[in-house]
Amino acid sequence: MTTGRLEAFSDGVLAIIITVMVLELKVPPEHHTHLHDLWHYAGVGLLTYVLSFVYIGIYWNNHHHMFQIVDYVDGSVLWANLHLLFWLSLYPFTTAWLDESNVARTPTVVYGVNLLGAAVAYYVLQLRMMRLPATGPRLRDVVGTDLKGKLSPVIYVAGILLAFVEPWLGLAPFVVVALIWLVPDRRVERYLAEHRDIAS
Amino acid sequence: MTTGRLEAFSDGVLAIIITVMVLELKVPPEHHTHLHDLWHYAGVGLLTYVLSFVYIGIYWNNHHHMFQIVDYVDGSVLWANLHLLFWLSLYPFTTAWLDESNVARTPTVVYGVNLLGAAVAYYVLQLRMMRLPATGPRLRDVVGTDLKGKLSPVIYVAGILLAFVEPWLGLAPFVVVALIWLVPDRRVERYLAEHRDIAS
Amino acid sequence: MTTGRLEAFSDGVLAIIITVMVLELKVPPEHHTHLHDLWHYAGVGLLTYVLSFVYIGIYWNNHHHMFQIVDYVDGSVLWANLHLLFWLSLYPFTTAWLDESNVARTPTVVYGVNLLGAAVAYYVLQLRMMRLPATGPRLRDVVGTDLKGKLSPVIYVAGILLAFVEPWLGLAPFVVVALIWLVPDRRVERYLAEHRDIAS
Amino acid sequence: MTTGRLEAFSDGVLAIIITVMVLELKVPPEHHTHLHDLWHYAGVGLLTYVLSFVYIGIYWNNHHHMFQIVDYVDGSVLWANLHLLFWLSLYPFTTAWLDESNVARTPTVVYGVNLLGAAVAYYVLQLRMMRLPATGPRLRDVVGTDLKGKLSPVIYVAGILLAFVEPWLGLAPFVVVALIWLVPDRRVERYLAEHRDIAS
Numbered sequence: 001m002t003t004g005r006l007e008a009f010s011d012g013v014l015a016i017i018i019t020v021m022v023l024e025l026k027v028p029p030e031h032h033t034h035l036h037d038l039w040h041y042a043g044v045g046l047l048t049y050v051l052s053f054v055y056i057g058i059y060w061n062n063h064h065h066m067f068q069i070v071d072y073v074d075g076s077v078l079w080a081n082l083h084l085l086f087w088l089s090l091y092p093f094t095t096a097w098l099d100e101s102n103v104a105r106t107p108t109v110v111y112g113v114n115l116l117g118a119a120v121a122y123y124v125l126q127l128r129m130m131r132l133p134a135t136g137p138r139l140r141d142v143v144g145t146d147l148k149g150k151l152s153p154v155i156y157v158a159g160i161l162l163a164f165v166e167p168w169l170g171l172a173p174f175v176v177v178a179l180i181w182l183v184p185d186r187r188v189e190r191y192l193a194e195h196r197d198i199a200s
Numbered sequence: 201m202t203t204g205r206l207e208a209f210s211d212g213v214l215a216i217i218i219t220v221m222v223l224e225l226k227v228p229p230e231h232h233t234h235l236h237d238l239w240h241y242a243g244v245g246l247l248t249y250v251l252s253f254v255y256i257g258i259y260w261n262n263h264h265h266m267f268q269i270v271d272y273v274d275g276s277v278l279w280a281n282l283h284l285l286f287w288l289s290l291y292p293f294t295t296a297w298l299d300e301s302n303v304a305r306t307p308t309v310v311y312g313v314n315l316l317g318a319a320v321a322y323y324v325l326q327l328r329m330m331r332l333p334a335t336g337p338r339l340r341d342v343v344g345t346d347l348k349g350k351l352s353p354v355i356y357v358a359g360i361l362l363a364f365v366e367p368w369l370g371l372a373p374f375v376v377v378a379l380i381w382l383v384p385d386r387r388v389e390r391y392l393a394e395h396r397d398i399a400s
Numbered sequence: 401m402t403t404g405r406l407e408a409f410s411d412g413v414l415a416i417i418i419t420v421m422v423l424e425l426k427v428p429p430e431h432h433t434h435l436h437d438l439w440h441y442a443g444v445g446l447l448t449y450v451l452s453f454v455y456i457g458i459y460w461n462n463h464h465h466m467f468q469i470v471d472y473v474d475g476s477v478l479w480a481n482l483h484l485l486f487w488l489s490l491y492p493f494t495t496a497w498l499d500e501s502n503v504a505r506t507p508t509v510v511y512g513v514n515l516l517g518a519a520v521a522y523y524v525l526q527l528r529m530m531r532l533p534a535t536g537p538r539l540r541d542v543v544g545t546d547l548k549g550k551l552s553p554v555i556y557v558a559g560i561l562l563a564f565v566e567p568w569l570g571l572a573p574f575v576v577v578a579l580i581w582l583v584p585d586r587r588v589e590r591y592l593a594e595h596r597d598i599a600s
Numbered sequence: 601m602t603t604g605r606l607e608a609f610s611d612g613v614l615a616i617i618i619t620v621m622v623l624e625l626k627v628p629p630e631h632h633t634h635l636h637d638l639w640h641y642a643g644v645g646l647l648t649y650v651l652s653f654v655y656i657g658i659y660w661n662n663h664h665h666m667f668q669i670v671d672y673v674d675g676s677v678l679w680a681n682l683h684l685l686f687w688l689s690l691y692p693f694t695t696a697w698l699d700e701s702n703v704a705r706t707p708t709v710v711y712g713v714n715l716l717g718a719a720v721a722y723y724v725l726q727l728r729m730m731r732l733p734a735t736g737p738r739l740r741d742v743v744g745t746d747l748k749g750k751l752s753p754v755i756y757v758a759g760i761l762l763a764f765v766e767p768w769l770g771l772a773p774f775v776v777v778a779l780i781w782l783v784p785d786r787r788v789e790r791y792l793a794e795h796r797d798i799a800s
Contacts (some may be wrong), residue, residue, distance in 0.1 A: 003229055007608075011605060015612030016219040016220075017214060018689065019616040028701075072395065079382075082257045089219055091224065091372055092222055093225050168233065201464075206464075209460060212414075213418060282457045282461075289419055289431065289453070306434055307433055361478055408608060408611050409614070410662075415615075415787045420623065478661055482660075493625050493627065497628060497638070506633050
């Protein structure tokens, strides 16, 4: 099967997840019109919104890159993709609890588990796609040793463990993973530049 | 008419349905930061969310497969498709009632009727598409005896009847239908592999 | 400009409008688990949901047909289209007020004005597209005398006036317009069948 | 990388932002069925909804035009685009606070800062795209001196400063920017008409 509709559906789901989180931000009520009211009602919410927005943005980016390389998929990839979307769809919920609790211990651990679940689901999706007969080897070339992909779950686990000690401390490793992925990753672009015939 | 826009619109609606259900999950309030609070406020919600997510995923999957075979549709298919989307769009509502009531009798029956309605709507859509002059016969070949499609409504009815006796028991057949469809179905892939000219 | 992205954006907006209305349905609270509770909390909501779902479905259908004929548009069409989407985006709001008030006078009139606004906006969009240099004449052929398009606003006005007398009576003409449009309209399909070269 | 999926994802996000704002409108409660109730509960909300709808419409329009000219992008454009979407995704939130406060000082300033942030993000995105090796020069030709793009942030700053004096007065410059952009901008269309080979 071609990947067009899988990409369109994933785009739709990711677009909704990224936007829907803004609905969870609490608007200060009627007579609370000062800047400290904004901070009081929506401060933590805005910080975690930025973090979760960046995560979804990274996933969209990587997803987009990966499917530039692969054109045909089988049914198992459809489900591996839905599995990834499931974990990502929980972000608005776990982010909302994190805010609501002002970054308490358990909500931070649950948030970390959600991040970890998505990372593992992405890894599984990538594995499945690297085993596709036609375009699998091509993707394996591009992904290479995939240091980032293997390191991220480890850092997430570190964050989860740190959150048991002190929740705010646990957020630090989560931010680190986001920063690692924000650094431009040229693997796919380099590959596409070398193999212009695939890009079209 | 070509099917491109029908698929895009359906993808949009399904992407929203699958994501919007997460908004119905109740976030534990401010000082409820323990794991048992998560279970208390969102436990049943998470279980039914998984179930409904899987259902929508299955429908998207089957819809996707069916429209790989058929390229041109008429106006009646547009409405049969909207009819299916209507039933699916009620999932967030009936799922929310199921949660809110902690799986009481009537909400479980109503949930089952919703599942049954969607299954029948899908069946009607498939029938209409098998009667299309150009690609109808091709689809009839692929669908074959369609044991799953005929069995599902029967199991749904069994679940609805069981729910009158004991609601939680009624959920079991609903889970069974989901599992039946999760088992990979190779009909379309096999057909596409044999007729590579259609796949493009 | 090609119409691909205009169609995709409109599909997105319509998909969201049609789905978001389900969020406005009131789920019966915790211990209200009987069928009459469903009716009490969501009965009117479900009826108006069906009505508004059918309207959005009709607009999507007609929009889809119209853009099968026209391939290139100018900037004025983009804005005429946004104008239509604006009126349609108010449906969830006016529908919600209609429910909340149990079909009181003013909310019914406001709902009618919303329907009328959308019908006029669609008419304006169609006019603009019939004036496009390349594909305009072709569309004018297909649309023909457009009896339905001219009659609908008149019936809407009748409904608005009737709603001043008795709100529930005012809903009748609104339902009539929906039924008129549900009757299959073969103008575009006939045209596409005769001019197969355009369909691709 | 081709721009297809970037456009689809942006369309999705913009479609949701534009539609989700209608959910923030407050429906008058049960027995408030008069026109002045509508004004009381949703009046300011409707005005700011129109304003924000027009803004999102303008961004979609300009985005659409810009990507008609450019076909290939690199990773930096993906992030510049996400950065723009981030600012736009805050519109429903800042609009809601503006309503809730009945256009008080700080919420108006915050709304202005949000508008300004989006304008700067769009400018940055445009800059990045004008530096693309293949299609950059073409875009530079079309954009030209970009008087509107340079004037808008200045007017936004004027609005923010005025809002400190009198909030309602601060809204005036914001409306002016919307009007400036609503005036049809023929740069892209003229270019496409002169270079028909690109349009396809």
